[in-house]
Every structure is written in structure tokens, then in C-alpha cells.
Amino acid sequence: MDILLVVSVLIIIFLVSVFYFFSTYNRLKSLRNAADATLSQTRVAMKKRLDMIEQLVEAVKSYAKFEKDTFEKITSLRANVGKAGTGELKKIDVESRGILGNIIAVAENYPALKTSETVTSLMTSVKDIEDEIARHRYTYNNIIQEYNTMMDTIPSRFIGRSAGMSKKEYLDFFDEELKKPVVSWG
Template identity: 80%
Template structure:
């Protein structure tokens, strides 16, 4: 083999390696983006479940206290806004839900019979479980997005991501008032 053939073979091998690296990096970025989207959807589902539980709690409280129709309207509005909400919107809805839950609990605490109601107790325990589920989804989402964003910040995957139109994603932030779980006990 002459020198020209060796050089051409080396160039061909280098091109094949670069193409393989490009597709490998592209696939990893897409995989991370899809995993992040799936986890965000799971967080939305958990938040909808929490709204359902809050609505059940409202129904239980309504039998003991005159409860505002405004509360049910708020729940319906929050449920509608969860559909395609991104991280920032989910953070806002989550904060509203926690405030609403706190108000419901405050009203319910005025009725001792309500505190011991089995329906209310079961619903409150379900809300606690859903809070834990939401926290797990947030943690998983933020870890996935951290890896995705890091790949988009580092060379050479940064250029691969830009060349195919990928951009960084937002984290699910924990605002100060969200760091505390809503109090879901009667005493």
C-alpha cells in the first residue's frame, strides 16, 4: 500500500468515528430530553391526583361546613392548567395547590368530628403519599435535566445539540414556601 491509500483509509476511519460519535451524542441528548419530558408528565399526573384528593377533601369538609364554590372553581382551573404546563407553570400551580390545601385544613380543624372522619383520614394519608411521589418526580426530573443541560454546555456535544436545534430545559424549582410540605394533620 502506498502512503496515499493509508492516508485515505485513516481519513475514512476518522470520518466514520466522528459520524458514530455524532449519532451517539445526538441519541443520548434525545434520550435525556425524552426522559425529562416523561418525568415531567408523571409529575403532572401526580399533581392531578393531588387535586383529586383535595377535591375529595373539600367534599368531606362541605358536609360539615359551608364551603365556598370558589374553592371548587379554583381546583377546576388548576386541573385545566396542568395539561401542558412547563416547569415554571407547574411550580406556580403547585404553590397554589398547597395554599388551597392549607385553607381547607384550617376550615376543617374547626370541626372535631371531621378530624376523626375515616374518609378525611384516608384522604389526608393519600395526599401525603402523593406529596412524596411529586417530590420523587421533581428529583428525577431535575437530575435528568441537569445531565441534559450539562451535555448542551460542554464541548463537543454542545455543537451537536445546537446543530440539531436542541436547547436547555428549565428545572422544577423549589421556592421557599414549597420546601415545606403542606401540613396535612389535624392536630
């Protein structure tokens, strides 16, 4: 009878351990997949912003000369945003904000351009996309915080590492990235 009790307890401990292992593994996988999906949504929003910037350049170019380099830079950034990791997304964000800042500076010098319905509409779209990017970054960083916390705590750390998982990088920002471009005139 004592052997049966010991075997039963060992089987229960084993089953609980297996259940815990798989539920922790599934939670880590779920968080990782959610982070990847949110990062993809961030990439899509950044591509939309680059598309809007290109349309703004087209709308503004009759008032100011934009170098061929500006168009090539936008095309290059758009091509790279789809496969960019978190580090590359930071660089693309800084560069696209710089181009947008130049467009805004040009538009400020031309009152007729500031009141153009096309330009005003595009600037509103850029503002909306900026807000969308901020929401995606916020969501991504929250998911990564939970994921990385699980990867830092025991026993989920061992479960994650045994499955080949590692901590993920946050979408953190430098001071120049935190300055949201002013996209309205008023």
C-alpha cells in the same frame, strides 16, 4: 502506499466522528424524552393531588362554607395541569398547596372532622401523592442536570444546537413551595 494509509486514516477518523455525532445526538434525545416523560408523570401526580383536594373539600364542606370560587379554582387548576410547562407547574403547585392549607386549617377546628375515616383516608392519600410528586421532581431535575451539562459542554453542545436542541428549565422551588403541607393529625 502512503496515499492508501492517509485515506484509510481519514476514513477511520470520519467514521469515528460520525459515530460520536450520532451517539451524542441519541443520548441528548434520550435525556430529553426521559425529562418529558418525567414531567408528564409530575403533571399526572399533581392532577391526582387536585382530585384529592376536591374530595377533601367535599368531605369538609358540611363543617365549613367553602366558596364557589374554591371549587372553580380546583377545576381550573386541574384543567391547566395537563398542558403546563415547568413555570406554570410551579404556580399550580403553590395555589393547590394554599387550598390544601385552608382545608387543613378548617379540619383542625373540628375534632369530629379530624377523626372522620373518610377525611383521614383522603389526607393519607394526599401525603402519598405529595411524596410521589417529590420523587418525580427529583428525577426530572437529575435528568435535566445531565442534559443541560451535555448542552453546556463541547462538542455535545454543537451537536445539540445543530439538531435544534436547547437547555431545559429545572423544576426549582421557592420557599413557600418547599414547605410541605402537614397532612396528618396526631
